[in-house]
Amino acid sequence: MTTENKEEKESGCPAEGLLKLLSGKWKPQIFLLAVDGPIRFNGLLRDMKGSNKQSIAVALRELEEFGLLDKEVIKLKPLHIEYNLSEKGKSLIPVFRQLESFFEK
Amino acid sequence: MTTENKEEKESGCPAEGLLKLLSGKWKPQIFLLAVDGPIRFNGLLRDMKGSNKQSIAVALRELEEFGLLDKEVIKLKPLHIEYNLSEKGKSLIPVFRQLESFFEK
DNA sequence: TTCTGTAGTCATATTTTTTTGACTAATTGA
DNA sequence: TCAATTAGTCAAAAAAATATGACTACAGAA
Numbered sequence: 001m002t003t004e005n006k007e008e009k010e011s012g013c014p015a016e017g018l019l020k021l022l023s024g025k026w027k028p029q030i031f032l033l034a035v036d037g038p039i040r041f042n043g044l045l046r047d048m049k050g051s052n053k054q055s056i057a058v059a060l061r062e063l064e065e066f067g068l069l070d071k072e073v074i075k076l077k078p079l080h081i082e083y084n085l086s087e088k089g090k091s092l093i094p095v096f097r098q099l100e101s102f103f104e105k
Numbered sequence: 106m107t108t109e110n111k112e113e114k115e116s117g118c119p120a121e122g123l124l125k126l127l128s129g130k131w132k133p134q135i136f137l138l139a140v141d142g143p144i145r146f147n148g149l150l151r152d153m154k155g156s157n158k159q160s161i162a163v164a165l166r167e168l169e170e171f172g173l174l175d176k177e178v179i180k181l182k183p184l185h186i187e188y189n190l191s192e193k194g195k196s197l198i199p200v201f202r203q204l205e206s207f208f209e210k
Numbered sequence: 211t212t213c214t215g216t217a218g219t220c221a222t223a224t225t226t227t228t229t230t231g232a233c234t235a236a237t238t239g240a
Numbered sequence: 241t242c243a244a245t246t247a248g249t250c251a252a253a254a255a256a257a258t259a260t261g262a263c264t265a266c267a268g269a270a
Contacts, residue, residue, distance in 0.1 A: 053230095
């Protein structure tokens with residue numbers, strides 16, 4: 001496993017890893033919230049009814065590790081952390097639009 | 106649950122159900138194989154190393170229920186069943202292409 | 211009529227994902 | 241200094257997804 005990247009493995013389907021990542025519980029919601037502006041840990045916890053710390057922490061970490069979210073420490077007023085869509089993340093917006101438009105017909 | 110459709114629930118993200126469906130194990134591979142032509146139960150079982158009957162049966166059923174695959178009984182020679190991409194399913198091909206192209210940059 | 215290939219189902223077991231609840235640690239306001 | 245808000249971690253439990261192995265049923269070939 002040293003010289004491999006995570007996206008391919010042996011499945012033959014390049015999209016598989018990305019699909020898996022995006023389909024995790026809370027991830028699509030987090031992604032869509034991030035489209036509208038910076039998101040924060042406790043904000044998500046409040047906004048997404050039924051969610052929990054652990055799941056949000058894992059989701060944010062994985063989305064960040066995958067390069068879809070940028071994590072930024074805001075050294076101001078209440079000193080907090082913001083997550084923003086990265087360029088890579090933004091490039092995924094049209095994909096979501098396409099997925100959504102799938103139902104509208 | 107009587108007047109609701111499966112796609113939305115309370116999540117607010119329309120793409121969520123579709124993402125979940127497509128990310129199930131074996132599903133992306135099955136979908137991609139179906140792009141190249143009709144697929145069959147035992148063929149998948151042979152082609153996808155490490156797979157198993159149960160998982161393939163579930164995957165095919167869910168893909169069919171979602172309307173991405175059409176199931177057809179072929180009343181010929183060896184009498185078998187074929188699954189083909191439906192129109193709905195075909196409309197998803199560009200989405201996969203977009204997901205794949207995500208890595209090539 | 212027995213064997214092979216077709217396409218599964220079913221109950222159970224294992225594995226993975228998600229949730230729960232307790233805990234940490236720094237910062238800020240009163 | 242006490243309490244609240246920030247953003248988490250950790251171990252364990254619960255829930256969901258996936259795999260295993262036994263079984264069914266039909267058709268066709270030998």
